[in-house]
Amino acid sequence: xxxxxxxxxxxxxxxxxxxxxxxxxxxxxxxxxxxxxxxxxxxxxxxxxxxxxxxxxxxxxxxxxxxxxxxxxxxxxxxxxxxxxxxxxxxxxxxxxxxxxxxxxxxxxxxxxxxxxxxxxxxxxxxxxxxxxxxxxxxxxxxxxxxxxxxxxxxxxxxxxxxxxxxxxxxxxxxxxxxxxxxxxxxxxxxxxxxxxxxxxxxxxxxxxxxxxxxxxxxxxxxxxxxxxxxxxxxxxxxxxxxxxxxxxxxxxxxxxxxxxxxxxxxxxxxxxxxxxxxxxxxxxxxxxxxxxxxxxxxxxxxxxxxxxxxxxxxxxxxxxxxxxxxxxxxxxxxxxxxxxxxxxxxxxxxxxxxxxxxxxxxxxxxxxxxxxxxxxxxxxxxxxxxxxxxxxxxxxxxxxxxxxxxxxxxxxxxxxxxxxxxxxxxxxxxxxxxxxxxxxxxxxxxxxxxxxxxxxxxxxxxxxxxxxxxxxxxxxxxxxxxxxxxxxxxxxxxxxxxxxxxxxxxxxxxxxxxxxxxxxxxxxxxxxxxxxxxxxxxxxxxxxxxxxxxxxxx
Amino acid sequence: xxxxxxxxxxxxxxxxxxxxxxxxxxxxxxxxxxxxxxxxxxxxxxxxxxxxxxxxxxxxxxxxxxxxxxxxxxxxxxxxxxxxxxxxxxxxxxxxxxxxxxxxxxxxxxxxxxxxxxxxxxxxxxxxxxxxxxxxxxxxxxxxxxxxxxxxxxxxxxxxxxxxxxxxxxxxxxxxxxxxxxxxxxxxxxxxxxxxxxxxxxxxxxxxxxxxxxxxxxxxxxxxxxxxxxxxxxxxxxxxxxxxxxxxxxxxxxxxxxxxxxxxxxxxxxxxxxxxxxxxxxxxxxxxxxxxxxxxxxxxxxxxxxxxxxxxxxxxxxxx
Numbered sequence: 033x034x035x036x037x038x039x040x041x042x043x044x045x046x047x048x049x050x051x052x053x054x055x056x057x058x059x060x061x062x063x064x065x066x067x068x069x070x071x072x073x074x075x076x077x078x079x080x081x082x083x084x085x086x087x088x089x090x091x092x093x094x095x096x097x098x099x100x101x102x103x104x105x106x107x108x109x110x111x112x113x114x115x116x117x118x119x120x121x122x123x124x125x126x127x128x129x130x131x132x133x134x135x136x137x138x139x140x141x142x143x144x145x146x147x148x149x150x151x152x153x154x155x156x157x158x159x160x161x162x163x164x165x166x167x168x169x170x171x172x173x174x175x176x177x178x179x180x181x182x183x184x185x186x187x188x189x190x191x192x193x194x195x196x197x198x199x200x201x202x203x204x205x206x207x208x209x210x211x212x213x214x215x216x217x218x219x220x221x222x223x224x225x226x227x228x229x230x231x232x233x234x235x236x237x238x239x240x241x242x243x244x245x246x247x248x249x250x251x252x253x254x255x256x257x258x259x260x261x262x263x264x265x266x267x268x269x270x271x272x273x274x275x276x277x278x279x280x281x282x283x284x285x286x287x288x289x290x291x292x293x294x295x296x297x298x299x300x301x302x303x304x305x306x307x308x309x310x311x312x313x314x315x316x317x318x319x320x321x322x323x324x325x326x327x328x329x330x331x332x333x334x335x336x337x338x339x340x341x342x343x344x345x346x347x348x349x350x351x352x353x354x355x356x357x358x359x360x361x362x363x364x365x366x367x368x369x370x371x372x373x374x375x376x377x378x379x380x381x382x383x384x385x386x387x388x389x390x391x392x393x394x395x396x397x398x399x400x401x402x403x404x405x406x407x408x409x410x411x412x413x414x415x416x417x418x419x420x421x422x423x424x425x426x427x428x429x430x431x432x433x434x435x436x437x438x439x440x441x442x443x444x445x446x447x448x449x450x451x452x453x454x455x456x457x458x459x460x461x462x463x464x465x466x467x468x469x470x471x472x473x474x475x476x477x478x479x480x481x482x483x484x485x486x487x488x489x490x491x492x493x494x495x496x497x498x499x500x501x502x503x504x505x506x507x508x509x510x511x512x513x514x515x516x517x518x519x520x521x522x523x524x525x526x527x528x529x530x531x532x533x534x535x536x537x538x539x540x541x542x543x544x545x546x547x548x549x550x551x552x553x554x555x556x557x558x559x560x561x562x563x564x565x566x567x568x569x570x571x572x573x574x575x576x577x578x579x580x581x582x583x584x585x586x587x
Numbered sequence: 588x589x590x591x592x593x594x595x596x597x598x599x600x601x602x603x604x605x606x607x608x609x610x611x612x613x614x615x616x617x618x619x620x621x622x623x624x625x626x627x628x629x630x631x632x633x634x635x636x637x638x639x640x641x642x643x644x645x646x647x648x649x650x651x652x653x654x655x656x657x658x659x660x661x662x663x664x665x666x667x668x669x670x671x672x673x674x675x676x677x678x679x680x681x682x683x684x685x686x687x688x689x690x691x692x693x694x695x696x697x698x699x700x701x702x703x704x705x706x707x708x709x710x711x712x713x714x715x716x717x718x719x720x721x722x723x724x725x726x727x728x729x730x731x732x733x734x735x736x737x738x739x740x741x742x743x744x745x746x747x748x749x750x751x752x753x754x755x756x757x758x759x760x761x762x763x764x765x766x767x768x769x770x771x772x773x774x775x776x777x778x779x780x781x782x783x784x785x786x787x788x789x790x791x792x793x794x795x796x797x798x799x800x801x802x803x804x805x806x807x808x809x810x811x812x813x814x815x816x817x818x819x820x821x822x823x824x825x826x827x828x829x830x831x832x833x834x835x836x837x838x839x840x841x842x843x844x845x846x847x848x849x850x851x852x853x854x855x856x857x858x859x860x861x862x863x864x865x866x867x868x869x870x871x872x873x874x875x876x877x878x879x880x881x882x883x884x885x886x887x888x889x890x891x892x893x894x895x896x897x898x899x900x901x902x903x904x905x906x907x
């Protein structure tokens with residue numbers, strides 16, 4: 033019992049040493065952080081003499097993992113957004129219409145005239161003039177179905193269902209098709225959000241999918257969530273259309289194959305445009321902010337890929353003298369007149385831009401359009417100086433709590449209290465080390481978790497010491513008292529800590545952000561405090577006992 | 588060497604003798620909490636109610652009336668302005684706006700520019716906007732988390748002890764949670780996500796305390812086979828009293844440091860924890876043990892059940 037097997041001694045000593053060594057970088061937080069950043073940029077081939085110096089400031093052989101600071105401590109923005117995945121469903125059905133029309137036209141002799149009916153439901157509804165041909169027409173539309181990629185289980189079923197309801201054909205998407213489409217929409221949205229944020233060069237952004245249709249974005253250090261929102265809130269769908277007419281009358285109806293779009297610069301003004309786009313933004317290969325050669329106004333210069341350049345060249349050659357509109361997210365930014373064929377594949381968008389808005393639009397165009405609209409569900413921003421204040425307050429609270437608990441344990445348990453205190457210091461070191469190594473994020477509630485751990489960590493020791501006191505009163509020998517004290521206290525320690533650990537586990541699985549940070553520190557703290565109480569203090573007591581060999585015991 | 592002893596050796600206080608008074612007190616307070624909850628409700632933060640919150644720092648001491656006038660005159664509905672820690676710091680809360688997510692986000696810009704125009708140099712240190720869709724989900728998730736925690740405890744104690752212990756522990760937990768919610772309703776402190784975290788920690792702490800007492804009860808039930816249940820319970824509480832007080836005091840020391848020094852943002856959280864430690868310590872003795880006494884315990888553990896004569900359930904050995 034009081035004899036420590038060599039392997040156990042080794043375990044205790046090595047764990048404590050590891051705790052001290054791996055928690056050490058956090059004491060030199062800024063220096064290590066700069067060194068890590070400098071090394072990362074040097075590894076990419078970038079970096080200058082400053083980076084060299086910063087990298088050299090922390091020895092390469094030393095551990096360099098740090099505790100990540102959460103947004104509430106470092107400052108930054110947190111956004112939870114929802115992707116309107118259902119937008120894409122109707123788009124897919126709309127895209128099916130020209131194909132269906134072509135197929136049905138070939139059958140006009142047998143089914144008679146037909147037309148598309150606009151409805152509120154997510155469907156493509158085709159009305160035949162004669163219900164008799166419905167079954168036949170439905171079979172023809174069904175031919176257009178494509179198999180859904182079924183993954184490992186082979187091809188899935190068709191992507192559309194066609195039902196004939198009297199004279200109507202209703203084309204809807206099948207469940208597997210919707211599931212696959214949503215999956216793809218989310219993957220694309222994530223990728224585009226990531227590209228846009230990467231373009232700004234912020235460090236360590238977190239971009240995660242949450243649930244079926246949500247994305248969580250956390251960007252440390254960015255000035256405000258609005259800035260972030262400007263970057264991701266815009267769909268950035270760019271299209272070029274020929275203009276049919278311009279009007280200030282909101283009541284104007286667009287004809288078939290036309291769309292009515294409001295002027296982005298002059299609300300209340302509308303353009304009636306050809307529905308079909310000349311070229312779309314996905315044909316862009318580059319977009320850069322710049323200045324107009326003549327007016328000096330900020331503009332966005334862009335370049336098409338080969339196919340886009342050809343199509344744009346042909347369309348402009350055929351329509352010299354007509355105006356065309358540049359449409360961004362259902363608003364016309366500008367509608368210049370085509371003076372000559374634009375064949376070079378590059379062009380310029382001028383609107384009423386500022387330098388910032390031109391730069392932002394260029395980023396958005398480079399990163400590509402989002403496949404569906406994004407709405408913000410939750411936004412949290414913390415300024416960097418509030419974060420710094422929180423850290424300072426947290427540090428002070430930890431130090432004072434630490435000192436007070438150490439003092440209290442010392443006056444209550446004397447030498448044994450000293451052992452417990454040493455173990456408590458090692459405990460906090462191990463906690464810091466574990467949090468650094470697993471890359472946990474420390475939040476403000478997380479600091480509260482550490483403070484609480486300091487308070488509760490001594491509980492296991494208190495249980496043991498109180499038990500040793502009791503056993504010592506029963507006039508057993510000192511060795512026997514210590515031995516039974518540890519033995520008897522053990523089941524209470526296990527039960528008490530397992531229950532708290534359960535609470536931490538539930539917090540972790542149900543919580544988000546800062547609450548989760550608290551759960552992690554609490555849970556890790558329980559593990560380290562049980563270890564220090566049952567192994568480390570016991571090791572100290574055993575060492576002391578084998579040297580001092582006391583006859584009686586005062587705890 | 589002299590030691591600080593908060594609890595004298597060998598106490599033999601008749602804790603459970605006072606169980607009727609304690610039961611009346613606890614039941615009264617729990618009922619009061621429920622009445623308060625129904626009558627006043629909770630001061631839900633934006634996590635649960637949705638809406639916008641801005642923490643601002645003004646260059647000089649903040650004039651709450653002025654800020655209230657500016658923010659209240661923007662036609663954004665219910666606007667609350669309150670002091671927040673230092674005299675320059677204020678917290679502005681705006682209720683959920685009709686319309687979708689974008690309408691909520693627009694509030695931030697409106698309030699910020701209106702205040703910046705009137706109070707040059709005002710800084711916005713923290714901005715939070717929670718849409719109505721998310722806030723509804725957060726309430727459900729919070730309630731589920733607490734229910735899950737209590738359920739997990741019920742099962743764990745049942746496995747480790749017996750069902751009577753399990754019910755006693757859960758009664759104590761429910762007591763603690765209800766009284767904490769009651770206090771939040773009474774003092775009108777903001778009830779937000781971090782308070783849910785605090786409630787769960789209180790569940791963990793209170794249980795920790797209860798389990799230590801129960802562990803000793805289990806041991807003493809085997810040791811003093813002739814003693815009545817009330818004697819065993821009182822003895823167990825007295826024997827663990829010193830530990831109970833020591834642990835509560837160290838935890839409270841740490842929490843008080845956090846309460847006074849840890850900053851305004853987590854003050855509500857720490858307040859809940861401090862209250863929870865006090866109530867949790869009380870409930871381990873006067874609720875958990877009292878319920879156990881009332882339900883009675885099967886005493887013939889030494890026979891049957893196998894398991895080295897131990898009680899039903901899993902036993903962890905003490906071999907280390």
